[in-house]
Amino acid sequence: MTSPSVSKTSPEALTLAEVTRIREDFPIFGRQVNGHPLVYLDTAATSQRPLAVLGAMRSFDLQHNGSVHRGAHTLAAESTELFETVRAEVAAFLGADADEVVWTKNATEGLNLIASAFVNASAGRGGPDADIFALHPGDEILITESEHHSNLVPWQEVSAHTGATLRWIPLGDDGELRLDLLDDLLTERTRVVAFAQVSNVLGGIVPVSRIVARAREVGALTVLDVCQSAPHLPLDLHTLGVDFAALSGHKMLGPTGVGCAYGRRELWKAMPPFLTGGSTITTVTMDHTDFIDPPERFEAGTQMTEQVVGLGAAVRYLQQVGMPRIAAWEQMLGTRLAEGVTTIPGVRLLGPSAGRPRTGLVSVDVEGVHAHDVGQLLDAQGIAVRVGHHCAQPVHHRYGVTASTRASTYLYNTPSEVDAFLDALSGVRHYFGVGA
Amino acid sequence: MTSPSVSKTSPEALTLAEVTRIREDFPIFGRQVNGHPLVYLDTAATSQRPLAVLGAMRSFDLQHNGSVHRGAHTLAAESTELFETVRAEVAAFLGADADEVVWTKNATEGLNLIASAFVNASAGRGGPDADIFALHPGDEILITESEHHSNLVPWQEVSAHTGATLRWIPLGDDGELRLDLLDDLLTERTRVVAFAQVSNVLGGIVPVSRIVARAREVGALTVLDVCQSAPHLPLDLHTLGVDFAALSGHKMLGPTGVGCAYGRRELWKAMPPFLTGGSTITTVTMDHTDFIDPPERFEAGTQMTEQVVGLGAAVRYLQQVGMPRIAAWEQMLGTRLAEGVTTIPGVRLLGPSAGRPRTGLVSVDVEGVHAHDVGQLLDAQGIAVRVGHHCAQPVHHRYGVTASTRASTYLYNTPSEVDAFLDALSGVRHYFGVGA
Amino acid sequence: MSNALEDLYQTIILEQAKARTGEGIEEHSDGSSHQVNPTCGDEITVQVDLDGDRVSALRWEGDGCTISMASASILSELAVGWDIDTARDRITTFRTVMRSRGAAELPEEEFEDGIALNGVSRFIMRVKCAMMSWVAFEDALAQALATGASHATGTTSAGVSHC
Amino acid sequence: MSNALEDLYQTIILEQAKARTGEGIEEHSDGSSHQVNPTCGDEITVQVDLDGDRVSALRWEGDGCTISMASASILSELAVGWDIDTARDRITTFRTVMRSRGAAELPEEEFEDGIALNGVSRFIMRVKCAMMSWVAFEDALAQALATGASHATGTTSAGVSHC
Ligand SMILES: Cc1ncc(COP(=O)(O)O)c(C=O)c1O
Ligand SMILES: Cc1ncc(COP(=O)(O)O)c(C=O)c1O
Numbered sequence A, B: 001m002t003s004p005s006v007s008k009t010s011p012e013a014l015t016l017a018e019v020t021r022i023r024e025d026f027p028i029f030g031r032q033v034n035g036h037p038l039v040y041l042d043t044a045a046t047s048q049r050p051l052a053v054l055g056a057m058r059s060f061d062l063q064h065n066g067s068v069h070r071g072a073h074t075l076a077a078e079s080t081e082l083f084e085t086v087r088a089e090v091a092a093f094l095g096a097d098a099d100e101v102v103w104t105k106n107a108t109e110g111l112n113l114i115a116s117a118f119v120n121a122s123a124g125r126g127g128p129d130a131d132i133f134a135l136h137p138g139d140e141i142l143i144t145e146s147e148h149h150s151n152l153v154p155w156q157e158v159s160a161h162t163g164a165t166l167r168w169i170p171l172g173d174d175g176e177l178r179l180d181l182l183d184d185l186l187t188e189r190t191r192v193v194a195f196a197q198v199s200n201v202l203g204g205i206v207p208v209s210r211i212v213a214r215a216r217e218v219g220a221l222t223v224l225d226v227c228q229s230a231p232h233l234p235l236d237l238h239t240l241g242v243d244f245a246a247l248s249g250h251k252m253l254g255p256t257g258v259g260c261a262y263g264r265r266e267l268w269k270a271m272p273p274f275l276t277g278g279s280t281i282t283t284v285t286m287d288h289t290d291f292i293d294p295p296e297r298f299e300a301g302t303q304m305t306e307q308v309v310g311l312g313a314a315v316r317y318l319q320q321v322g323m324p325r326i327a328a329w330e331q332m333l334g335t336r337l338a339e340g341v342t343t344i345p346g347v348r349l350l351g352p353s354a355g356r357p358r359t360g361l362v363s364v365d366v367e368g369v370h371a372h373d374v375g376q377l378l379d380a381q382g383i384a385v386r387v388g389h390h391c392a393q394p395v396h397h398r399y400g401v402t403a404s405t406r407a408s409t410y411l412y413n414t415p416s417e418v419d420a421f422l423d424a425l426s427g428v429r430h431y432f433g434v435g436a
Numbered sequence C, D: 001m002s003n004a005l006e007d008l009y010q011t012i013i014l015e016q017a018k019a020r021t022g023e024g025i026e027e028h029s030d031g032s033s034h035q036v037n038p039t040c041g042d043e044i045t046v047q048v049d050l051d052g053d054r055v056s057a058l059r060w061e062g063d064g065c066t067i068s069m070a071s072a073s074i075l076s077e078l079a080v081g082w083d084i085d086t087a088r089d090r091i092t093t094f095r096t097v098m099r100s101r102g103a104a105e106l107p108e109e110e111f112e113d114g115i116a117l118n119g120v121s122r123f124i125m126r127v128k129c130a131m132m133s134w135v136a137f138e139d140a141l142a143q144a145l146a147t148g149a150s151h152a153t154g155t156t157s158a159g160v161s162h163c
């Protein structure tokens, strides 16, 4: 294989010995795929889960399962206590307060919840309190060209419902946002700025505070998609100063079916209800409902209790390992990936060039070979990568491709797994009879 | 204790021996609560889960976990296959086709999804196809006075957004819906009729086909809340002929975090999107999105994959036991409960009197003692019942109380558990120094 | 029947819940607050009158469980005569103890009969019951101070964040 | 490299994907359909012309993976000359086999080179790739029959339910 420069890790990074031990917590890594040991490089789609997470959910089911915030018996009380304890833990993990965290089924629901405030307030729901969310023709919503569909399509819907104009920060040829255009795009007309801290295709780390500072100048609300950052980087939402954020548990060692949305307390309070029904209310008559305070106002129906319990275990696991050490380890893997793919003929790196800030994620285009064919060949060697548009068609369109091949890491990946990927990638064009 | 008449079960019911064996699949029943063996009579809030369900989820996590409908590697393919297989199984369980079933996080989301069609279509979303859902002032939405908040508040919101009038079928003094008023209430103006097959407070079984027949006469769409029926009674949605339905997995041996909405194929097709983002689309540019066909159109973001897998195991478990046998067993338990509470002085049965069609669920008011105090005393004896308004304040208001005490059964409950409840209930007024 | 239950339903609690000291509201008050406990739907209205910076009267009306009624009744007995600072102080102590999950106790010299409510803090689902009247009292006081003498009636919910 | 992969990428497939027989659409056609594979974003447009009840021409344009391009190319070779009933029959067979998860095979006398696609049915995530042009063909045929001769271009998605 082409040999990337020897990777250096900063002193705070995990060691290979630690990662080897961490891998033992994930039995799925013992699995063979097509006769090869599984090399899992698809964490950006969904992460694997350690035994601690599975165990927490199982022991909840075997011992405590009861309905949360409903009734008063012992199981219900234990379940409620666990549920609210995890809310506080996840809030602390994110640098937020417990009552600023609303449970959702995934990040997509969280982003829709936030976007719904603008639709509902503009339709007159929520009364004068909600005026801060009301949009009118002439108002602008600013997003970026690198957004995941889940932070793009909901804003198209807001625009369609309210008449506000959707604008976006374009991507440059260098795979980074054109922040040089920020002052032209983020103006007095801008009411909301929604963007991801880390693109799930490009892997670059966006300078959040620069955008937030500008948004504050013009009084626009900020919505940060932390799906690809919260699992991988130390995060402090209060310090970042964003107004809203959203993430998914399944991308950070947690189970599917749970995520959360963060919002500043006053904003949640001012927001009209989203999904309505059980738990969102204080008093209901046949023709009128008083809604309860946040976060419950936005948690309609029986919640994903056992998944919340699982997410709590995931966050504890991450905190025990230490987010700065995970980030440093993944930075090493990301650099190795970016440098590695750059040396393979006919392979083009999408996103910032090696050396620029990035997480452990690269997407590439293999000249003359469709990404799904690349992925199939890698899968035959036990290597699981994501192929397709990764729910971000505009990014692909921007770089002239329909689909790409993405390798993404986590705390459980090793340099030799990265090398296995690079090795296999080097063989792709030959297999399909393309190029030299 | 007061002795209810000896319960008779129909020949098709489960036997006590079978139920005893079934209980072994639920390790939580081995638990002690406050020094007493757990008597779990709160299934209507949330059911317990058998080992088969926990095992299915765990082995998914340990062996197959990958992102569904995304990418092409082996884990993703296995996960996708499992996910879609369960969709077909759950559809079959409900008497529906696979593409008529949309996954939701719970029944509340399902009911909101259905209600959203009316809000969005009335705001002009979804184009002419969606006209069937557009409501105008003068149009009427008909619900009932016995609805759970989750099938009430969303319709209040539809009414607020569209100007359509919300009307309801009242409850009679006998604890049943005033279906004698049906022809006056369900008129040419009625566009939607939404109601529960079984009330989660009263336990009576509503004659669905009578309401559906009348709705068809006037061309109104029907929405059936099957939260308290699908887990307990054999159900065939195609035969019932309803247009939409919704349920929660956690009430039928499945995990929290998953439910589903049923809709007739043509109706889903005509419906504007609900939550938007990843998975709901075919083509996305920065300023336009084409949405994919149902059911994916309504499944935004990464789905609750492992919970779907769990629900599949739950449905297989129920089918192996047999829904008609479960229904017959619970009818016996329900009768024993209804007859039993009727003989206790100072205890009033809410809902249909013993002998009328009901599931294994009764709610009672204990004269002079608040439901939460009743529940606390029962909990001290290991008996878990639901106290409060059970997310149905109007029903309680109708019968002059704020809260009630509810015992609800499932296939794992025994007549002696019912008797333990009746026994404890008989002692409540004495403990609190009320009555004789 | 376990000991814990007797900790919750002490004789004083059962008696106070029956006594309902302070029950009955009037048309006018210096401050008034209506609180709903969303888990059960129970409601209470608490009215306070001030004489300078001292609570001169506390009245309430509502319905709820034994714990909530006893708590309101005990509050009525305690609060009359408190100055604003004392009232705030007692509310804070009460809240801290109720939230302590059995780790803290109300000081007897300050709370008298109220110490019978100590047991509640171990029953997480009942903390709101004990808190409901105290939250309404806190809010009514705030209203009395904000508006001078008025008939303002605030409706807020005794949600998790309030308790 | 496992055998299964060689089943998928048979030499004929690799060749047909390069050959792209039938590529190139025109302004007019009797029936035309544009299909998108939502998992990857790949698209294809298939045009058919009819001569009485016989397919007289099949043209396509699009981009996609090896499997999708090979499938379109093979379809072009096969379809010209089919009458409507034969076409419907072949589409049904093709769909059934692709969905069979390795349980069924395309009959060689009917599908000729097409039997190289047999391996696809064991790769559930690639079934849509093979189906995309066939779904477009099915839809284009329906349009040709519905409108007589026209330029109708339907856009529907090659979603799960279609394949
Ligand atoms: C009749 C009925 N409808 C709707 C619901 C709402 O279900 P969930 O809370 O799981 O969304 C419930 C249960 O709480 C119910 O019993
Ligand atoms: C940047 C980004 N935003 C949003 C999402 C949506 O997350 P989910 O599919 O879990 O809702 C994802 C992941 O798919 C993502 O990577």
Ligand code: FES
Residues within 6 Å of the ligand: B372, C037, C040, C041, C042, C064, C065, C066, C067, C068, C128, C129, C130, C132
């Ligand atoms: S149960 Fe309602 S206040 Fe105690």
Ligand code: FES
Residues within 6 Å of the ligand: A372, D037, D040, D041, D042, D064, D065, D066, D067, D068, D128, D129, D130, D132
């Ligand atoms: S991957 Fe797009 S058609 Fe095959």
